[in-house]
Amino acid sequence: MNFTPLLLLLTLALFAWYLSLLAGRLDRLHHRVETSWANLDGLLQRRAAIALEIARSDFADPASSLLLTFASHQAREASVKDRSQAESGLSGALAILRETSGAHSDLAVQDLFRELGELNAKIEVAVALHVESVNRTQLIRSKWIIRTFRLAGSAPLPVTYEFESDVL
Amino acid sequence: MTFERKKIGIVCPYGWDTPGGVQAHVADLATYLISQGHTVSVLAPTSSEENLPDYLVSAGKPIAIPYNGAVARILFGPVAFSRVRNWISNGDFDLIHLHEPAIPSISLLACFAAEGPMVGTFHASSKRQRAIFAIGPILEPVIEKLTARIAVSEAARTTLREHLETDAVVVPNGIYAKPLSQGKIDPRWSGNTIGFIGRFEEPRKGLSVLIEALPEVVRKHPDIKILVAGPGDSLEYLKDVPADLRHRFTFLGRITESEKADFLRSIGVYVAPNTGGESFGIILAEALAAGAAVVASDIPAFQTLLGDGSYGTLFQSENAHSLALKINHVLENENERDALRAAGKEYAQSFDWDVVAQRIYEVYEMAMVGLGKVTLSSDNRGFNKFLGRQ
Incomplete structure (x- = not known):
């Protein structure tokens, strides 16, 4: 009796199972990229909203008010690719304002800055998580076996989000 | 800051009865989270059933093996694995926090078995070892499932980067x-x-x-x-x-x-x-x-x-x-x-727990976004659903 076809079939089945495992792994990573981005995006939108609120308060002088409004508008409008640059711009504008403001007696403004501080701590973690999941996904997707068998399907390659956390 | 009440599961890989840094860290963290109104369950190996805190679930008796220049009292094997699976499926957790998931222990087993929001804390730091090349490919897909990683120090973070090529958020250990x-x-x-x-x-x-x-x-x-x-x-x-x-x-x-x-x-x-x-x-x-x-x-x-x-x-x-x-x-x-x-x-x-626990909880919050509850990954497999297995 000839076992060759049987063996061949078994090898093929094993290989297919391995491929499905890899695909599952990749799917999970893609899912994670989506959720971590959605989370980061939400936090950044909140930050832009707070920046606008600070810009509208009588605490900011007209010049910094203009700067903040412009920066937060740009951050909201930017596409995913330009987002990190726009957000860094907003970070910079906020940092300048905070440095020059000193102690402010108005409770409402103090509250805004405290909220901003808490948000920044969260954004820092969210950025770390997102960068990690993007790097992971890109690494796995560059494997030859995944490229050859097109396991990523039509999912877009995740974009690296460069964010200088020190400007936060 | 107001906390939402969550169900959190923590896995400690080392024997609960032997004193050690990781055990102390887990105990303090659990106590702190409970004081904030969360429900916490800690899964750890224990040698005896006496004098255990309420939140602790025993995973069985630990075995002593040499690891990283000291004797580690850890646990693994099929029996432990089924206990870990039971703990996960009965726990209905919003998040599980695995300590030292890169060593052969119940933390690794939990990471393998679970799906959903998972945070891993890496405590150890060691020089790059040959053995990592051999176990890396096995460990990688498992560690990859962690939603967020915490390193207790820059040294631990460097180790993680060298050994497993992943980055982590640094949150120091806590003290009172x-x-x-x-x-x-x-x-x-x-x-x-x-x-x-x-x-x-x-x-x-x-x-x-x-x-x-x-x-x-x-x-x-x-x-x-x-x-x-x-x-x-x-x-x-x-x-x-x-x-x-x-x-x-x-x-x-x-x-x-x-x-x-x-x-x-x-x-x-x-x-x-x-x-x-x-x-x-x-x-x-x-x-x-x-x-x-x-x-x-x-x-x-x-x-x-x-x-x-x-x-x-x-x-x-x-x-x-x-x-x-x-x-x-x-x-x-x-x-x-x-x-x-x-x-x-x-x-x-x-390094006070008030500061440290707040930072750990921030990582929890980020990890819990949009991922639902922790489930057993085998429950989500297509063929198991098809066969009607639970």
């Missing part, structure tokens, strides 16, 4: 800074004394370096005494100490938390001569919080913790001469020592 800062000076321990806390029999704790440095210290300070606190066989240990130095040693055995605060407050200088294998150095953070003047070896973890010497004195690791010089210097310069004590005490507040 307040009770530690309230220690009183005890005349039995004050004066020209050198303090040491830890399992002194372990070579990597470096007590032998201190013994080697002693003759040089004795020459300058004839009345110097060594106080050693921590579990171990002191009589056996003293046999290896030169006869003329033996009378300078006092072994206190294991001490309570309040004794620890008094001890650290009273001693002339605290010495941490560890030669390696240390990732964070919780005892140094505690010593600083209690207001002790610290002399420590310049291994990476201690360098980071002491701010490159801003909050304590560093000596060249495993160099007895360097250690003796630094001890003499600290004992002789009263003003400098007091300045270091004050700076260290202030700085150690950043």
Whole structure:
């Protein structure tokens, strides 16, 4: 009796199972990229909203008010690719304002800055998580076996989000 | 800040009954989270069923195996695996927090079995090892499932980056800074004394370096005494100490938390001569919080913790001469020592559980976004659903 076809079939089945495992792994990573981005995006939108609120308060002088409004508008409008640059711009504008403001007696403004501080701590973690999941996904997707068998399907390659956390 | 009440599962890989940094960290974290109104369940191996806290679920008896230069009491195997799976499916957790998931233990098993929001904390730091090349491909897909990673120190983060090519958020270990800062000076321990806390029999704790440095210290300070606190066989240990130095040693055995605060407050200088294998150095953070003047070896973890010497004195690791010089210097310069004590005490507040737990919870929050509850990954497999298996 000839076992060759049987063996061949078994090898093929094993290989297919391995491929499905890899695909599952990749799917999970893609899912994670989506959720971590959605989370980061939400936090950044909140930050832009707070920046606008600070810009509208009588605490900011007209010049910094203009700067903040412009920066937060740009951050909201930017596409995913330009987002990190726009957000860094907003970070910079906020940092300048905070440095020059000193102690402010108005409770409402103090509250805004405290909220901003808490948000920044969260954004820092969210950025770390997102960068990690993007790097992971890109690494796995560059494997030859995944490229050859097109396991990523039509999912877009995740974009690296460069964010200088020190400007936060 | 208001907390939402969550169900959190924590897995501790090391035997609960043996004292250790990871166990203490898990116990403190669990207590803190419970005090914030969360429901917490800790899964850990235990040798006996007695005196266990309410939140603890036993995963079975640990086995002692050598790992990373020490004997680790951990657990794995099919029975443990089914317990881990039961714990996950019965727990209905919003998030599980796995400690040290990269060693063969129930943490790794839980990481393998679960799906959903998972946070992993990496405590250990070690040099790049050959074995990693062999186990890397097996570990990688499992560790990849962690939604967020925490490293307890820069050293642990570097290890993680080198071994598994993933990055982590650094959140230090926590201490209870307040009770530690309230220690009183005890005349039995004050004066020209050198303090040491830890399992002194372990070579990597470096007590032998201190013994080697002693003759040089004795020459300058004839009345110097060594106080050693921590579990171990002191009589056996003293046999290896030169006869003329033996009378300078006092072994206190294991001490309570309040004794620890008094001890650290009273001693002339605290010495941490560890030669390696240390990732964070919780005892140094505690010593600083209690207001002790610290002399420590310049291994990476201690360098980071002491701010490159801003909050304590560093000596060249495993160099007895360097250690003796630094001890003499600290004992002789009263003003400098007091300045270091004050700076260290202030700085150690950043390791208080109030600060640390808040940061850990921030990571939890980020990990829980949009991922639902923790489930068993086998329940989600297509063919199991197809076959109607539960």
